[in-house]
Amino acid sequence: MIIGTAKESYPADEALLTTAPQRVWMTIFVIALIAAPFVLSNYWLYLACLAMINVISATGLNVLTGYTGQVSLGQAAFMAVGAYTVAYLERSLGTPFLLNILAGGVIAAAIGLVVGLPSLRVKGLYLAIATIAASFILHFVFVNWTAVTNGNSGATLAPATVFGIELATYDRLYWLIMPFAVLLVWGAANLFRTRIGRAFIAIRDRDISAEVLGIPLLRYKLMSFAIASFYAGIAGGLWAYLFRVVTPESFPFLTSIFLLAAIIVGGMGTILGGILGAVFMTLTPELLRVVVDLASVFVPDAATLLSPVRTIVFGALIVGFLILEPRGLTEIVDRIRRFFRLWPFRT
Amino acid sequence: MSEWLFFLEVTLAGLGSGALLALTALAYVLIYKATRVVNLAVGEMLMLGAYLFFAFAAGWGLSAWIAIPLAIIGGGLVGGIVERGLIRPMLGESAISVFMVTVGLGSVIVGLVELVWGTDPRALPAFIDTSPLFLGEAYVSRKIAVAFVTAAIVIGLFLILFRFWRGGVALRATATDQAAAYSCGINVPGVYSAAWVIGGATAAGAGLLLGAIGGISPVMGVFGLSALVVVIVGGLDSVLGALIGGLALGMIQSWTSTYVGGEYTNVVTFGIMIFALMLRPYGLFGTHEIERL
Amino acid sequence: MSKGPARLDVQGVTLTFGGVRALNDASFTAEAGSITAVIGPNGAGKTSVFNCITGFYRPTAGRIVLDGEDITKVRPPARAARGLARSFQNIALFHGMTVLDNIKLGRHAYMKTNLLQAFFYAGPAKREEEALRREVEERIIDFLEIDHIRNKSVSVLSYGLQKRVELARALAMQPRVLLLDEPVAGMNREETEDMARFILDVKEEWGTTIVMVEHDMGLVMDISDHVTVLNFGEVIASGTPKTVQNDPRVAEAYLGSGDPQALVKRIEREMAS
Structure with missing residues (x-):
């Protein structure tokens, strides 16, 4: 414990932010979030929207993988479920966008329960494998259930509207996506202040003793998986409003690996990790694009190299961080903070 | 009558690809048995093996009979490097972390292959005679027959080695109890490496047989997922399960793609797996581990 | 708050793994609010008894009764909700x-x-x-x-x-029955004394029924109200620390007797089980 953090009351000690610097940083962060649409260029706003969608999906996956110790390789497929749900509701029923997005989350969670139920009865990696299976089956459904998905040509949808205002530009979409991201991340953080979050971690650390403490394993694993799928569904729904066309290739298997990489790079089992990782991973392809652009002066067809290089980098980040820094960027940030806490008295 | 003959031909073709599934499944089982790692990159190692053969045979113009052993050795080398470089540093980490390392590895291999050889499908230089083969009246593609016989021989060899060869016994001992095997003087790290080398070589062999039949592309690693289904259904630690499951799934896939439609193959394959998980979570032939506190 | 201490009855519990009989018709009672120790040589089935009580193993025969309610078929989480709490031998x-x-x-x-x-x-x-x-x-x-x-x-x-x-x-x-699996194993003298004090305090202040498995005879004899001795999965003695201490069968179980006949009998019994 850092000296000077003693609290007068238990509620104060149970708060999400317990130290003064944390509160200062949070205030700065909130101001930045509100100021962003007024200062950022269109391109950076687009990236911010995309990053926040990824933050939502990665945070969901982090609840499942980082906190509960179960791996899903179907997070992208569940995002697609959310996106198609929104597209269908928007096109066919014209229901309000908030309802559509929520429905996307709920339906993704429901499908998640069906997929998770058999595999979660067994310990270990079966969920990972079942979610791969689900990815393929869902992809098949997206291609062939043309009445709902419009098959390979994809479903286009109208922008979300509030009081007749179309949320079609990035600065307006920002105000749709940002509140969702903040709410869902805050909610995930809250989970881990209660018995439910503790139960997840207990299952990850030692599932048998968790059971002896009265934690029904299957129920909590399913709950965790449903949460992850729900977050994916919401993220997918927002994605649909951002890009306004959903095809079976919108959420390839690589996106699932991308999200897994995000939580590993950011730091599994910390809320901050999901955020850092998702932002980092959103920027990585853009950075690669810049590098490839530079390289195209020297290398012919450098542009065609972008896709394979991206695949390699995603994979290498997973492997590299797991071996060298399993706690991810969060740990690196912590180390820097510890350094400056005592600096310049000790280095 | 001719319908029956056609059915028989479809079934025989299914048995052929089933043998390849069994061979690939063997790579999973081998690695899992020795190191308790579910290696999701088996499919990608298989693909890499096929591309290595392509590079040696088409790129360098080597004769197929030199390129085949080179590709298999290359596959084994990849397995060994992966074990030393990526898996051993993860010793003692949770199974999930190691699994995720193999997920990342798969992604790296796919990217590398796309980088070097591009994403277009290619045909392998022919090294199997294409003249048709008849089993009674039924037509069998010679390539598939060769694949079946080769896979059968390799699997048979493995079964014999497991049972009687010292190394096979060491592997089984390591699988049963690492610490005990270590204290009996078994070179456990050696067994680990060996399992990955043999697993990698097996995958590469399966890859070049598969490539000879259907051509190669960076997405052929999906075949590894079918083999994973075999392993899940048959039991992660069961050689017999891999064998029977592989042949069964091969036939089911062949029937599905002929009578229902090729696009249904994956759905049926993964549907089977989800049902199998519901009915027999530890696989048809797998062992249920009893845990102690 | 907690509903007060409960009485725990283990009635004729038998547990077999394959052909091995870990417990054979074992019975004992832990009275409400008392400390009961289960002792016995290694492999006598002490931890197996615990695992049956917490529901981690399902006994082949016999019943586990908590305050008159048969909980033999109740799953572990539900047993925890009924007030069974345990600590583990391996933390x-x-x-x-x-x-x-x-x-x-x-x-x-x-x-x-x-x-x-x-x-x-x-x-x-x-x-x-x-x-x-x-x-x-x-x-x-x-x-x-x-x-x-x-x-x-x-x-x-x-x-x-x-x-x-x-x-x-x-x-x-909020245990009504607290099961402690070797609470002082691997502890030094001072830590053991601390733990003994805490166990007694729990009994006094919380009024909890305590059942413990322990090898440290000093601790067992000092703080238990009742001692049950297991050997080869069977209860061979039961009573106050004093009576158990003086029971010749207990000494035999721990030390083996010099009598060759007894040894032959023991081997026969092992072969049969």
């Missing part, structure tokens, strides 16, 4: 969590917060968590003298402290 704390969170986990089965309340950390969830925090601080952390480590990760604690945290977690389960 089973959650290493990714702080001491405080580990202790709070003990209360899991009694809490009511649902997913939606947890998500918003509002109303009942907040009240429940704050009440739990207060109670854990005031009734358990102070009581077991672990204030200084409450925010530490469990993985950095010494063995003795980990055992104490495990006891704390078991207490957070």
Whole structure:
């Protein structure tokens, strides 16, 4: 414990932010979030929207993988479920966008329960494998259930509207996506202040003793998986409003690996990790694009190299961080903070 | 009558690809048995093996009979490097972390292959005679027959080695109890490496047989997922399960793609797996581990 | 709060693994509010009895009865909700969590917060968590003298402290029957004396029924009200520490007798089982 953090009351000690610097940083962060649409260029706003969608999906996956110790390789497929749900509701029923997005989350969670139920009865990696299976089956459904998905040509949808205002530009979409991201991340953080979050971690650390403490394993694993799928569904729904066309290739298997990489790079089992990782991973392809652009002066067809290089980098980040820094960027940030806490008295 | 003959031909073709599934499944089982790692990159190692053969045979113009052993050795080398470089540093980490390392590895291999050889499908230089083969009246593609016989021989060899060869016994001992095997003087790290080398070589062999039949592309690693289904259904630690499951799934896939439609193959394959998980979570032939506190 | 101590009856429990008979018609009773020790040589089936009581193993025959209710077929989480709490021989704390969170986990089965309340950390969830925090601080952390480590990760604690945290977690389960599996194994003299004091305090202040498996005869004889001796899965003696201590069968079980006939009998019995 850092000296000077003693609290007068238990509620104060149970708060999400317990130290003064944390509160200062949070205030700065909130101001930045509100100021962003007024200062950022269109391109950076687009990236911010995309990053926040990824933050939502990665945070969901982090609840499942980082906190509960179960791996899903179907997070992208569940995002697609959310996106198609929104597209269908928007096109066919014209229901309000908030309802559509929520429905996307709920339906993704429901499908998640069906997929998770058999595999979660067994310990270990079966969920990972079942979610791969689900990815393929869902992809098949997206291609062939043309009445709902419009098959390979994809479903286009109208922008979300509030009081007749179309949320079609990035600065307006920002105000749709940002509140969702903040709410869902805050909610995930809250989970881990209660018995439910503790139960997840207990299952990850030692599932048998968790059971002896009265934690029904299957129920909590399913709950965790449903949460992850729900977050994916919401993220997918927002994605649909951002890009306004959903095809079976919108959420390839690589996106699932991308999200897994995000939580590993950011730091599994910390809320901050999901955020850092998702932002980092959103920027990585853009950075690669810049590098490839530079390289195209020297290398012919450098542009065609972008896709394979991206695949390699995603994979290498997973492997590299797991071996060298399993706690991810969060740990690196912590180390820097510890350094400056005592600096310049000790280095 | 001719319908029956056609059915028989479809079934025989299914048995052929089933043998390849069994061979690939063997790579999973081998690695899992020795190191308790579910290696999701088996499919990608298989693909890499096929591309290595392509590079040696088409790129360098080597004769197929030199390129085949080179590709298999290359596959084994990849397995060994992966074990030393990526898996051993993860010793003692949770199974999930190691699994995720193999997920990342798969992604790296796919990217590398796309980088070097591009994403277009290619045909392998022919090294199997294409003249048709008849089993009674039924037509069998010679390539598939060769694949079946080769896979059968390799699997048979493995079964014999497991049972009687010292190394096979060491592997089984390591699988049963690492610490005990270590204290009996078994070179456990050696067994680990060996399992990955043999697993990698097996995958590469399966890859070049598969490539000879259907051509190669960076997405052929999906075949590894079918083999994973075999392993899940048959039991992660069961050689017999891999064998029977592989042949069964091969036939089911062949029937599905002929009578229902090729696009249904994956759905049926993964549907089977989800049902199998519901009915027999530890696989048809797998062992249920009893845990102690 | 807790509904007072409960009486636990183990009635004719038999447990077989394959052909091995780990327990054979074992019976004993732990009276409400007493300390009962289960002792016996290694492999006598002590931990098996515990695993049957907590529901981790399902006995082949016999019944486990808690305050008159047959709980033999009740699943472990539901047993925990009925007031059975246990500590483990190999400490089973959650290493990714702080001491405080580990202790709070003990209360899991009694809490009511649902997913939606947890998500918003509002109303009942907040009240429940704050009440739990207060109670854990005031009734358990102070009581077991672990204030200084409450925010530490469990993985950095010494063995003795980990055992104490495990006891704390078991207490957070509001136990009516507390099962302690070798509470002082591997502890030095001082740690053992501390633990003995805590166990007695738990009995006095919380009024909990305590059943423990222990090898440390000094501890067993000092603090138990009742001792049950197991050998080869059978109860061979039962009674106050004094009577058990003087029972010749107990001495034989621990030391073996010089009588060759007895040895032959023993081998025959092993072969038969």
